[in-house]
Amino acid sequence: DGGITQSPKYLFRKEGxxxxxxxxxxxxxxxxxxxxxxxxxxxxxIYYSQIVNDFQxxxxxxxxxxxxxxxxxxxxxxTSAQKxxxxxxxxxxxxxxxxxxxxxxxxxxxxxxVL
Amino acid sequence: RKEVEQDPGPFNVPEGATVAFNCTYSxxxxxxxxxxxxxxxxxxxxxxxxxxxGNEDGRFTAQLNRASQYISLLIRxxxxxxxxxxxxxxxxxxxxxxxxxxxxxxxxxx
Numbered sequence: 001d002g003g004i005t006q007s008p009k010y011l012f013r014k015e016g017x018x019x020x021x022x023x024x025x026x027x028x029x030x031x032x033x034x035x036x037x038x039x040x041x042x043x044x045x046i047y048y049s050q051i052v053n054d055f056q057x058x059x060x061x062x063x064x065x066x067x068x069x070x071x072x073x074x075x076x077x078x079t080s081a082q083k084x085x086x087x088x089x090x091x092x093x094x095x096x097x098x099x100x101x102x103x104x105x106x107x108x109x110x111x112x113x114v115l
Numbered sequence: 116r117k118e119v120e121q122d123p124g125p126f127n128v129p130e131g132a133t134v135a136f137n138c139t140y141s142x143x144x145x146x147x148x149x150x151x152x153x154x155x156x157x158x159x160x161x162x163x164x165x166x167x168x169g170n171e172d173g174r175f176t177a178q179l180n181r182a183s184q185y186i187s188l189l190i191r192x193x194x195x196x197x198x199x200x201x202x203x204x205x206x207x208x209x210x211x212x213x214x215x216x217x218x219x220x221x222x223x224x225x
Contacts, residue, residue: 042119042202042215043159090158099213100147100206106158 002027006091006107013085013114019078021110023091031097032074033104035090036060043090049074050097078112085114116141118214119205125220132193136219138203139185147206148186150177152199153218159202163188193223 004025013019025032034046045058049068063082068074078085091107120139128134140148147166151159163170165186169178176189186205190197203216 040217042217044215045213088156099211100208103161103164104151104159104213106160109158111156 004091004093004105004107006089006110008110009108011110011112013112015114016080018080019085019112021076021078021089021091021112023074023076023107024072025074025091025093025105025107026072027093027095027105028071029093029095029105030071031094032068033092033094034058034064034066034074034076035092037088037090037109046076046089085112087112118142119203119216121201121203121216121219123217123219125222127222127224128193129224130193130195132223133189133191134193134221135187135189136201136203136221137185137187138205138216138219139183140203140205140214141184142205142207142209142214143184144209145184145205145207148177148179149204149206150175150186150188151202151204153202154199162201190221193221195223195225197221198223 007022031050033048035043044060046064047066049055055068065077089110092104094102118141150162152162153159163177165177165179174191178187200218200220202218205214
C-alpha cells in the first residue's frame, strides 16, 4: 500500500540534544512538507520541498533543518536551537507542488517530548 | 482578525442529528478551500475540497460564500464515527500559502 511512514511515533529527548525525525513516502509525490501542531494552534509549516535537492523555509523554520537527497525521503532535524521543540510533528506529501491543488497526504506523526 | 477562524466547539449532538460548522477567512483572494478531518492524536485526512460554490459527498455538504467570506460543512444523519475535529484550510494564490484553522470538535453521542 502507498503511503507516508514517519518514525519514531514517540520520542523523548533531553534538552540540548538534536533529534532527527524520519519521513518516507512511496507515493511518487514531488512535494513534501513538515508541519508542527501544538494545542490551540493550527498546523504551522516548518519546511517544504518541491523537488529533490531543493527545499524552502516555511513560517517557523528557525531551529530546524531538512534535507531532500531522495524523492522518497525528507528527514527533519530538530536542533538544540529550537526553543520549544515539544510538539506533534506531521510529514505530508502532495502529488503536485501547487498548494491549492490536490490532497495533502499525511504520515501518522511523530510526538516529540523534550524533558 | 485571524486569517482562518473556526468555532472550536465542542459540538455535542445525538446520533442522527444534522450539524453545521462555519469557517470564516480574511483574505478575499482565497481561491481553494478544504475540509480535513482529524481524529484524536491522529493525522489529518482530506474530507472535501471546495473549489466553486459547493460540493456534496454523501452525508457531507460543503458550501462556499465568497461575498461573506466563509465556508460551511453540513453533516446529515450523524454517526458515532463522525466524532472528530474538523479542520478548515484555505489557500490564497496571492501568497501561495495554505492556512489552517484550529478546528471544530464534534462529539456524536449515542
